[in-house]
Amino acid sequence: MDADLTLSPTDKLIYLGRVAWSQARLPIALRRLSIAADNMRERAFPRGAVLAREGEPLASSYLLVQGRVRVSRRGTVLGEAEPGALVGFEGLLSQDPLGLGAVAATDVLALQLDHDTLLGILDDQFPLVHLATRAATRRFLELIRRLAGPRHDSTRFLFPGRLRDDDADLWLPQPTGRRMSLIEVLLFLRTPGGPFEGSSIDALAELAATVTQVPFPAGHVLWREGDRATRMCLLVEGNVACASSRAGAPFFFRVGPGRPLGVLESVAGEPRWFDAVAETPGVLLEDDVERLIDLFEDNTDVALDYLAWVSRTTLELIERELGPGRDLLEFFTILAPPLAPIEDGGER
Numbered sequence: 001m002d003a004d005l006t007l008s009p010t011d012k013l014i015y016l017g018r019v020a021w022s023q024a025r026l027p028i029a030l031r032r033l034s035i036a037a038d039n040m041r042e043r044a045f046p047r048g049a050v051l052a053r054e055g056e057p058l059a060s061s062y063l064l065v066q067g068r069v070r071v072s073r074r075g076t077v078l079g080e081a082e083p084g085a086l087v088g089f090e091g092l093l094s095q096d097p098l099g100l101g102a103v104a105a106t107d108v109l110a111l112q113l114d115h116d117t118l119l120g121i122l123d124d125q126f127p128l129v130h131l132a133t134r135a136a137t138r139r140f141l142e143l144i145r146r147l148a149g150p151r152h153d154s155t156r157f158l159f160p161g162r163l164r165d166d167d168a169d170l171w172l173p174q175p176t177g178r179r180m181s182l183i184e185v186l187l188f189l190r191t192p193g194g195p196f197e198g199s200s201i202d203a204l205a206e207l208a209a210t211v212t213q214v215p216f217p218a219g220h221v222l223w224r225e226g227d228r229a230t231r232m233c234l235l236v237e238g239n240v241a242c243a244s245s246r247a248g249a250p251f252f253f254r255v256g257p258g259r260p261l262g263v264l265e266s267v268a269g270e271p272r273w274f275d276a277v278a279e280t281p282g283v284l285l286e287d288d289v290e291r292l293i294d295l296f297e298d299n300t301d302v303a304l305d306y307l308a309w310v311s312r313t314t315l316e317l318i319e320r321e322l323g324p325g326r327d328l329l330e331f332f333t334i335l336a337p338p339l340a341p342i343e344d345g346g347e348r
Contacts, residue, residue: 039113039117039120039121040063040111040112040113041111041112041113042109042110042111042112043062043109043110043111043112044107044108044109045067045104045107045108045109045110046104046107047104047105047106047107047108048103048104049103049104049108050101050102050103050104051069051087051088051102051103051104051108051110052087052088052091052099052100052101052102053099053101054072054073054074054075054098054099054100054101055098055099056099057091057095057096057097057099058088058091058092058096058099058100058115059114059115060088060092060112060113060114060115061086061087061088061089061091061092061112061113061118062086062087062088062102062110062111062112062113063085063086063087063110063111063113064081064082064083064084064085064086064087064108064109064110065083065109065110065111066083066107066108066109067083067104067105067106067107067108067109067110068080068081068082068104068105068106068108069081069085069087069102069103069104069105069108069333070101070102070103070104070105071087071100071101071102071329071332071333072100072101072102072103073098073100073101073324073328073332074098074324076324078324078325078328078329078332079326079329080105081102081329081333085333085334086333086334087102087110087332087333088100088102088332089113089334090311090314090315090331090332090334091332092113092115092118093132093136093307093308093311094308094311094312094314094315095308095312096312096315100332119304122300122304123300126296126297126300126303129296129300129303129304129307130293130296130297130303132307133267133296133303133306133307133310134267134268134269136307136310136311136314137264137267137268137310138268138269138270139314140264140310140313140314140317141264141265141268141270141273143314143317143318144264144317145273147317147321148244148251179213180213180236180285182205182208182209185208185211185285186201186204186205186208188234188236188258188285189204189207189208189234190204191234191258191260194260194309195305195306195309195310196302196305196306198305199301199302199305200299200301200302203295203298203299203301203302204295204302206295206298206299207287207291207292207295210287210291211234211285211286211287212285212286212287213236213283213284213285213286214283214284214285214286215281215282215283216238216278216281216282216283216284217278217281218278218279218280218281219277219278220277220278221275221276221277221278222240222261222262222276222277222278223262223272223275223276224272224275225244225271225272225273225274225275226271226272227271227272228271228272229262229265229266229269229270229271229272229289230266230288230289230290231262231266231286231287231288231289232260232261232262232263232266232267232286232287232288232289232292233260233261233262233263233284233285233286234258234259234260234261234263234284234285234286235255235256235257235258235259235260235261235282235283235284236257236282236283236284236285237257237281237282237283238257238278238279238280238281238282238283238284239254239255239256239278239279239280239282240254240255240261240276240277240278240279240282241254241276241277241278241279242254242255242261242274242275242276242277243274243275243277244273244274244275251274254279255276261276261284262276263289266289267289267292314331315331318331
């Protein structure tokens with residue numbers, strides 16, 4: 001590659017800004033983009049160079065400026081990433097141990113962002129964490145909506161955690177007829193396979209102390225499709241029937257004890273996408289989603305736990321329900337609008 005080809009600070013901001021706008025669908029302050037751009041190293045790779053190996057956790061992500069990168073996963077070539085793609089970023093967020101293969105199909109010029117550097121930026125810039133959290137949750141929700149329908153067992157992908165309805169009784173507290181203690185609320189918040197399974201107990205205690213325990217009768221309407229989503233719920237007792245009659249893709253699923261309800265659309269800032277009606281009497285834990293956002297701001301590690309969970313479960317859902325293909329390639333190669341080529345010399 002031309003050794004004189006360099007990127008100015010402005011170039012970096014332009015390329016990074018396109019990706020940020022495309023993914024978050026919201027403007028990000030120039031100052032925050034500058035912090036990220038300043039921490040991205042310009043790298044040149046000759047054709048055939050290995051940027052990442054399968055079977056190893058990703059150590060860096062790469063924003064491609066010039067050239068193409070061949071991407072593989074589990075031994076299958078998914079396709080090639082072109083200029084404008086942010087290769088491996090979701091792998092960093094998801095903390096996925098299998099990683100991906102990334103080999104330069106041509107000479108490549110890229111901006112490299114290391115894992116530790118990314119965590120340092122996010123730890124210091126909560127607005128970026130918030131935007132990333134909303135964008136990742138919205139993408140996960142869009143995938144679920146796309147899959148929801150008669151040809152899928154909705155409960156199989158709506159609840160990707162390890163908890164099964166038939167074994168919830170083995171470990172969940174049974175607070176029938178009484179108010180739950182703080183410890184019992186914490187047990188529900190740390191549901192196995194959920195986003196906060198390994199999160200700080202001290203941090204989660206702040207959230208547990210503010211949730212409201214709400215009993216409901218059979219037939220109670222929690223919400224209707226299209227309502228604003230400002231509350232997030234966790235079902236403690238009873239069953240809730242969830243259904244949508246949207247044209248062309250009606251679906252139904254049932255939520256039981258230990259399951260979250262309405263959390264995704266609340267975090268994503270989206271309206272309710274199904275009716276939720278109690279099948280039996282029950283109890284749920286309820287809180288305003290803004291309290292969760294406040295918790296994230298005060299405890300970035302908890303926010304990153306959630307972000308990793310959303311990214312990881314999105315990946316698991318794509319691989320299980322859709323298999324290798326375009327969706328998996330797009331997951332690992334976040335794509336921004338096409339980038340204009342830079343001129344040799346770079347300074348403009």
